[in-house]
Amino acid sequence: MRGTRGKQPDITPDLLLRAYSIGLFPMADSADDPDIFWVEPELRGVIPLDDFHISRSLAKTIRRAPFDIRYDTAFEDVVDGCAASAPDRPTTWINEKIRGLYGALHRMGHAHSVEAWDGDDLVGGLYGVSLGAAFFGESMFSRRTDASKICLVHLVEHLRQRGFRLLDTQFTTEHLKSFGAIDVPKSRYATMLAQAISGPNLEF
Numbered sequence: 001m002r003g004t005r006g007k008q009p010d011i012t013p014d015l016l017l018r019a020y021s022i023g024l025f026p027m028a029d030s031a032d033d034p035d036i037f038w039v040e041p042e043l044r045g046v047i048p049l050d051d052f053h054i055s056r057s058l059a060k061t062i063r064r065a066p067f068d069i070r071y072d073t074a075f076e077d078v079v080d081g082c083a084a085s086a087p088d089r090p091t092t093w094i095n096e097k098i099r100g101l102y103g104a105l106h107r108m109g110h111a112h113s114v115e116a117w118d119g120d121d122l123v124g125g126l127y128g129v130s131l132g133a134a135f136f137g138e139s140m141f142s143r144r145t146d147a148s149k150i151c152l153v154h155l156v157e158h159l160r161q162r163g164f165r166l167l168d169t170q171f172t173t174e175h176l177k178s179f180g181a182i183d184v185p186k187s188r189y190a191t192m193l194a195q196a197i198s199g200p201n202l203e204f
Contacts, residue, residue, distance in 0.1 A: 011026070011036070011097070011101060013101060013104040013105050013108060013110075016101055016105065017105070017110060017129075017131060019038060020129055020131050020134075020136055021131060021193070021197055022193075023040055023044070023186070023189060023190055023193055024038045024039065024040050025038070025039055025136065025138075025170060026038060026039070026098060026101070027039050027093045027098075028093045028094070028095040028097070028098060029093065030091055030092075030093065030095070031083060031091065031092050031093070031094055031095050032095070033095055034095065034096070034097065035097075036095065036097055036098060039170075040186070041170065041171060041186070042185070042186050043171075043172075043183040043184065043185060043186070044168065044170070044171075044183070044184045044185075044186065044189040045168070045169035045170050045171045045172040045176060045181050045182075045183060045184075046166065046167065046168055046169065046181065046182055046183075046184045046189070046192070047156065047167045047169055047176065047179060047180055047181045047182075048167075048180060048182065049156060049159060049160055049164065049165070049166075049167055051180045052153075052156045052179060052180050053178065053179050053180040054153060054179070055178070058146060058149055058150075058153070061146050061150070062150055062153060066118070066144075066146075066150075067116035067117055067118055067123065067124070067144070067147060067150060068116075068117040068118075069114065069115065069116060069117075069150070069151065069154045070114075070115045070117060071112065071113065071114055071115070071158070071204070072106075072112050072113055072204075073113075073115060074113065074115055074122055074125075075103070075106045075111065075112070075113040075127065076099075076103060076106075077115075077122055077125075078113040078114075078115055078122070078125035078126070078127045078141075079094065079099055079102060079103070079113075079127055079139075081122065081124075081125060081141040081143070082094060082125075082126075082127065082138070082139035082140065082141045083099070083139075084141065086141065092139075094139065102127070102129075102138070105129060109201075109204075110129055110130055110131060110201075111127060111128070111129050111130075112127065112128065112129075112130060112135075112204045113125055113126065113127040114126050114127075114151040114152075114154055114155045114158070115151070116142075116144070116147040116148070116150055116151050118144060121143075122143075123142070123143040123144040123147045124140070124141060124142040124143055124144060124147020124148045124150070124151055125140065125141060125147075125148065125151055126138075126139065126140035126141075126148060126151045126152060126155065127139065127140075130164075130201065130202070130204045131197055131201065132196050132197030132198065132199055132200070132201055132202070133163060133164045133165040133166065133196045133197070133199060133202050134164065134165065134166040134167075134168060134193060134196035134197055135155075135159055135164055135166065135167050135168065135204075136168040136170070137155075137167065137168060137169050137170070138170075140152065152179065155167075158204075162202050162203060162204065163202055164196075164202060165192075165195065165196040166192055166193065166195075166196035168193075169181055
């Protein structure tokens with residue numbers, strides 16, 4: 001990956017959107033680090049929307065509808081869930097500056113959450129950024145088995161229905177590869193990104 005580290009000039013929501021439009025996204029070394037840096041991976045994680053895989057066991061779980069899936073009703077709570085430590089993730093890169101920027105993007109209509117609810121309890125979710133016909137997934141969390149996976153399945157169907165063309169996962173993991181995520185070279189990703197953001201912003 002390529003990152004520009006050290007203290008960055010003031011980053012505004014508009015600058016953040018421009019960064020996404022050219023293939024950059026921000027990260028911090030830790031939640032306690034006040035600074036952020038830009039990242040541009042040599043290999044970009046992408047889930048092809050027309051080649052999304054769901055295991056039989058997960059499909060069976062989804063048919064039982066264990067959670068109420070909602071969109072954009074608790075964006076900041078989803079970010080908090082993604083920033084919280086967990087047994088498999090003792091630390092995260094979501095610091096206060098990132099929280100503030102994505103909260104502003106949400107109020108502008110460019111950042112969105114998919115949420116899994118069990119009654120009044122938020123038990124999982126994910127959030128990301130929409131620009132043109134592209135959606136850039138940022139992070140996800142689960143407090144119940146399969147909650148974030150089910151949110152991802154609903155996200156993909158949601159994006160398909162609205163005509164989105166690109167689902168960016170930033171990086172791939174074995175978990176995401178089980179859904180069909182692939183590594184795309186930076187040059188190819190640039191073409192995919194340009195095509196996805198060439199038109200108007202789609203409604204999420």
